[in-house]
Amino acid sequence: MKQSPYPVEQLLGMQYYVCDTEGVQGLLRQDAEDFMVHEISNEVKTSEEPSDKYLICRLEKKNWELQRAVKEIAKILGVSHRRISWAGTKDKHAITTQLISLYDISETAVQNIRLKDITLTPVGRSGQQLSLGDLQGNRFEITIRACTPDNLEERVAQINTCVGTGVPNYFGIQRFGVQRPVTHLVGKQILLEDYKEAVRTYVGFPSEGEPESNAAARRAYLSDNDPKAALETLPVQMRYERAILHHLAERPDDYEGALKSVPPKLLSMFVSAYQSWLFNMGLSHRIQEGYALSKPAPGDRVIFQTGKTDIVGDKNAGQAEVLIKRGRAHICLEMPGEKTVPTHSTSEQLITSLMEADGISYASFRKAGEMTGMSFKGAVRRISLSTSVESEVCDDTVRLSFSLGPGQYATTICREYMKADPTRMI
Structure with missing residues (x-):
């Protein structure tokens, strides 16, 4: 360690x-x-039948954020970006290959798309769209110089x-914001229903790595709380911050509405980032206590290949250890959500104490779900990766x-x- x-x-x-x-x-x-990602897709049954409404394409991109690439493709096709779906989000600063599905689009239309560093190749049609998580994984080819x-x-x-x-x-730094790791702090304020502070954190919290002019504009907003003045100094590239400020310029003090001016997925990611922070803190606590990642301790939660979970106790500790060694079960931690879950391990008890110290309850996740239009039911996550x-x-x-x-x-x-x-x- x-x-x-x-x-x-x-x-x-x-x-x-x-x-x-x-x-x-x-x-x-x-x-x-130096960072190449090849999606390992689930088997997709394709056909040439025009009645199958989804065109499956292989998307290869270089230095493109997936959401932006999809919106540009949709713009050229003249359709809503919501008609395009995928199984997994890939890195931006990389060369990536994955499948996407496009609803009611012809092969000819796709073949006419010309975007720098993007190649879109039809591979067949399907009666079903691709959905998040509908993949086996990813293969990485990485160079460290x-x-x-x-x-x-x-x-x-x-x-x-x-x-x-x-x-x-661990959830990596990209979960919290690569340049400005504040998403979990914004999520905390949303859970507390302190929408003004959530806005101030997201718009005003400066980063050491960003240009001083940007950081100065953020600090000025924290100081005077003037959205119109901030709009004059924040660069146009900060489109989400500017969307929030535009809303406040027109409707002062409507901080909840201002937050809702950003895409729902981004809004939900704030709350998810807080859940991720809790997980990371619980995992680090377990390591600090001296427990091995692959050996169950009393009170540990384990997840089986079926998706079912159990708690390790004196009677089943030996069996749990055998199953973990065989790869048929994994030690995990519960990330809290709107449903109250009893805690048994010291790591999950720490997570609960961190929530309580922040003034957040399980009901907070339900209220955040109502505000964002998403659901935060909580989840279990494996503590080790091999x-x-x-x-x-x-x-x-x-x-x-x-x-x-x-x-x-x-x-x-x-x-x-x-x-x-x-x-x-x-």
């Missing part, structure tokens, strides 16, 4: 590495080609072993190849190798 020395990781709950080996440091995503060269190959081999055994399945990694070391460059399941972060794996400042991973 090794503690992270980076304040931002400490604040976001990503407090430990399990591998004591010194990290390779280095730089991730120097070029888009400018690594510290001393004993590099030996260090990589040692970390390969650690990653094969299991590393903390994969078999193929590695290659050449001078000061490390190349990694591995596969992960849905909802698992490649940067969580890279973090264990690099042990670098998070800003070098974005």
